[in-house]
Amino acid sequence: MRAIAVDSLGADPDLRDDLPEPGYGPGDVVVGVRASSINPVDLSIVSGMLRMVAEYEFPVVLGRDFAGTVETAGDQVAGFEPGDLVYGYIPPWGPAVHAGSWAERIVLPAGQFAARVPAGIALEVAGAAPLVTITAIEAVDAVRLSPGQTVLVVGATGGVGSVAVQLAASAGATVIGPARPGDEAYLRDLGVSRVIDRDGDLAESLRGVDVDALIDLVSYTPDEFDAHAALIKPGGRAASALRAAGEGPGRINVSAAPTAESLQRVSALLTEGTVRIPIQQTHKLDDLAGVLGEFSASHKQGKHAVTLD
Numbered sequence: 001m002r003a004i005a006v007d008s009l010g011a012d013p014d015l016r017d018d019l020p021e022p023g024y025g026p027g028d029v030v031v032g033v034r035a036s037s038i039n040p041v042d043l044s045i046v047s048g049m050l051r052m053v054a055e056y057e058f059p060v061v062l063g064r065d066f067a068g069t070v071e072t073a074g075d076q077v078a079g080f081e082p083g084d085l086v087y088g089y090i091p092p093w094g095p096a097v098h099a100g101s102w103a104e105r106i107v108l109p110a111g112q113f114a115a116r117v118p119a120g121i122a123l124e125v126a127g128a129a130p131l132v133t134i135t136a137i138e139a140v141d142a143v144r145l146s147p148g149q150t151v152l153v154v155g156a157t158g159g160v161g162s163v164a165v166q167l168a169a170s171a172g173a174t175v176i177g178p179a180r181p182g183d184e185a186y187l188r189d190l191g192v193s194r195v196i197d198r199d200g201d202l203a204e205s206l207r208g209v210d211v212d213a214l215i216d217l218v219s220y221t222p223d224e225f226d227a228h229a230a231l232i233k234p235g236g237r238a239a240s241a242l243r244a245a246g247e248g249p250g251r252i253n254v255s256a257a258p259t260a261e262s263l264q265r266v267s268a269l270l271t272e273g274t275v276r277i278p279i280q281q282t283h284k285l286d287d288l289a290g291v292l293g294e295f296s297a298s299h300k301q302g303k304h305a306v307t308l309d
C-alpha cells in the first residue's frame, strides 16, 4: 500500500509503497482514501513534538483528514456499507502515534470518526474540512458571541481561522483579523469586517474599539496569549487552540474531537453554505513528501488539499 510515512524520529517523510494493508475487526470499516489535507499537526508529528503525549510506533503514517469510499464493512457495522462516501479525521494518536490518512486505505471504528459526505459536497472539500471546521466550531462556541459583539481572530487567514471568521460573522459578530495587507480581500470575502496589520502595534490599531472576545490560533505560550487577551475588554472571553489560555475566568482551551455529533455539525454547515472551505492549493499524494517543507514556509490562506485520484 502507498502512504506517506516517517520511519524514525528526525527522518524526512517519504512516499512508501510497501506498507501492509491495514487489518480490520468486526466493528471497523476499511476506507479507500481519495482526499485529505495538510494540517500543522502533521508537521508536529514529524518534528517529534507529540512524544510529550504519546509513544511513536514506526512507521508512522501522516495525515489526519480523509474523504473516501467504504471498501469493506465488518460484520458488526451498522449504518455504513461498501460504496458509501465518508469523511472525517483520525486523531493524532490512539493510543500510539501510528495511523494516518495519507494512505491508500485506512481502518476506522465505524461511526466514531466518520460520517457520510453530504450530498453535493466535493470530496476535495470534504477531505479538507473536518479538523479545521470542528476546531473552529469549538472556538466560536467557547467565546459565546452575540449579535453585535466584536471578536478578534488572530490567525484568521489559516485553515481554522478561515472557518472561524465565517462562523463568527454568521453569528452576527463584527470580526477583526490581524493579517498582511495582501490578505485583505481574502478575509473580507469570508466576512471579516476589518483587517489590521499583523506586524504593527495591535493595541494602537484597536484603540477605541471595544473587543468582546478573542480567538487565538497562533500563540504557543501563555505570555503570547496574554498579550492578545490584553486587547479585549475586561470580562471578555478568550479561546486558544494551542492550550495557551491558562486558567482564569473567561479563558478556554479548545480541542477538536472527531465524534459523530461534531461531524454532523460540519455536514450541516457545509450543506447550508454557512461555511465554505477555501482551498489554496491541491497536492497529489505522490508529490506530498516533497512539498511539506515548502508548505511550512509558505503563507497560508485557507487549506492545502491532498488528492489520491
Ligand SMILES: NC(=O)c1ccc[n+]([C@@H]2O[C@H](COP(=O)([O-])OP(=O)(O)OC[C@H]3O[C@@H](n4cnc5c(N)ncnc54)[C@H](OP(=O)(O)O)[C@@H]3O)[C@@H](O)[C@H]2O)c1
Pocket: 039, 040, 041, 131, 132, 135, 154, 155, 156, 157, 158, 159, 160, 161, 178, 179, 198, 217, 218, 241, 242, 243, 254, 255, 256, 257, 298, 299, 300, 301, 302
Ligand atoms: N487544539 C486542537 O484540537 C487544534 C486543532 C486544529 C488546529 N490546532 C492548532 O491551531 C493552529 C491553527 O491551525 P490552522 O490549521 O489554522 O493553521 P494554519 O493553516 O497554519 O494557519 C495559521 C495562520 O495564522 C497566521 N499567522 C501566524 N502568525 C500570525 C500572527 N502573528 N498574526 C496573525 N496571523 C498569524 C499564519 O500565517 P502564515 O502562514 O504566514 O504563518 C496562518 O495563515 C495550529 O497551531 C494548529 O496546530 C489545534
